[in-house]
Amino acid sequence: MPRSKSAAAPDRLGSTNSSPAPARRRIRGLDADERSAQRRRQLLAAATELFARQSYSGTSIEQICQHAYVGTKGFYDHFESKEACYTALLEQITQQIQQRVADAAVEHAEAEWPQRLRAILAAFVHAIADDPRLAKVTFGEAGGISPAVEAQRRSNRRWSADFLDHQWRQGDSTPDPRSLALALATIGGMFELIADWLHHHDDGGQPDSVETLVGDLTNFAEVVEAGRTARAKQ
Incomplete structure (x- = not known):
């Protein structure tokens, strides 16, 4: 049976003739x-x-x-909207912060808990405060924008609480099943300290240094840790 005129004729190598794919315009x-x-x-x-x-x-x-x-x-x-842009920005900043905190935890994994805690908090604070714009975007106005943004904020807090709870459990001989709730409350307190530090700057107050913020967060975390230790001994 003769071949249809519409069929592509094979070339000498047996493949059908076809135009080369157009080069992508650069x-x-x-x-x-x-x-x-x-x-x-x-x-x-x-x-x-x-x-x-x-x-x-x-x-x-x-x-x-x-x-x-x-x-x-x-x-x-x-x-699709300004809200979607803001959420994407929060996700990008969050990924950067989480990576720096995780790296600090690995780098100081062999250190005693007080030293490891301060290193982790320092990495966290520097991740958001070395560029003040990041602190303003993440802590300045995120609350109340929309349910989607609030869901992102809650997810960030939950990740931070899970991370802190994991650090606690590494040093606990008998893990407390309620420690995750305590970790979440602790993160909430830390985030409030950061927001207050940020708004103090915006209100024209005498700026506190980044190291002052690190110290305040460390002090707060140490007080919580003292309470956890005392309860564990009861």
Whole structure:
């Protein structure tokens, strides 16, 4: 039976003739996916700057786009709303903080608990306070924005409480089944100290140093630890 005229004729190597795939267009050395990733980074960097400077509620999508030199369409290619952009920013900052805290815990794993605790808290504080914008974005206004943002905040606190509880259990001969709830309450107290430190700066008060904040958090954690130890001996 003769072959259909529409069938592609095989070449000498037995494969069918076909046009080579078009080369992906590169602009300034970046292909489409790389340019998209770059725009997303620019948008998140702009959001960090503007949310920290003029608050979430005082920032519009148009301002973020202008600051990032990205069109509005480019914004909606990545985020369906300002809230989604803010949530993505919180997730990015959270991942950076968690990584630094986890690295500090590994680095000081052989140290006694008081030294390990201070190293972990120092890593945490420096992760958010070395760049003051990060502290403002994560602790300045996150509460009350929306249920989705609140869910992200609660998830962050839960991770921190799980992490602290794990550190406690490493030194407990008889783990307390209620320690996770205590860890969650402890994290809440720590986060309140950070928020107060941040607002004290914003209100024009005499700025406390980052090391002062580390000391305050360590002191608070040590008081909690003393209570845990005393209860365990009862």
